[in-house]
Amino acid sequence: MADRILTDPAHRRRGLGSVLMTALGDAAAKRGAATGVLVATRDGLALYRALGWTLWEAITPAYLPENE
Ligand SMILES: CC(C)(COP(=O)(O)OP(=O)(O)OC[C@H]1O[C@@H](n2cnc3c(N)ncnc32)[C@H](O)[C@@H]1OP(=O)(O)O)[C@@H](O)C(=O)NCCC(=O)NCCS
Numbered sequence: 001m002a003d004r005i006l007t008d009p010a011h012r013r014r015g016l017g018s019v020l021m022t023a024l025g026d027a028a029a030k031r032g033a034a035t036g037v038l039v040a041t042r043d044g045l046a047l048y049r050a051l052g053w054t055l056w057e058a059i060t061p062a063y064l065p066e067n068e
Contacts, residue, residue, distance in 0.1 A: 002038060005047075017047045025051075 002024050007016045028036065039059065040048055049055070 002036075005044060018051060021047065021051055 002021065005017060005020065007014075007020075025036065036053070037056075038044070038048060038053065045055065
């Protein structure tokens with residue numbers, strides 16, 4: 001599972017996210033993973049789509065305020 005993938009704003013769109021996600025995917029495949037599942041932000045979705053991932057389902061985040 002990849003989580004909190006982030007490229008510093010000053011260095012985006014230079015291929016760093018792609019290199020990182022490809023390395024993580026390769027490492028997971030070497031350990032036997034055949035399927036990957038990610039939850040993505042808008043930026044993340046754009047990156048993962050560029051790397052060949054497909055959108056499975058749109059999700060809706062929700063939270064329960066503690067004191068309301
Ligand atoms: C998502 C994120 C990690 C991408 O990192 P990055 O280093 O800029 O990614 P890359 O340079 O490897 O991008 C590769 C391709 O993905 C696509 N892409 C990446 N970010 C994109 C964006 N914001 N909008 C549209 N396409 C995007 C493009 O096709 C890009 O190729 P191009 O620059 O030649 O057009 C970065 O935008 C980020 O840190 N965002 C804030 C945190 C976040 O939302 N993380 C994702 C959590 S799921």
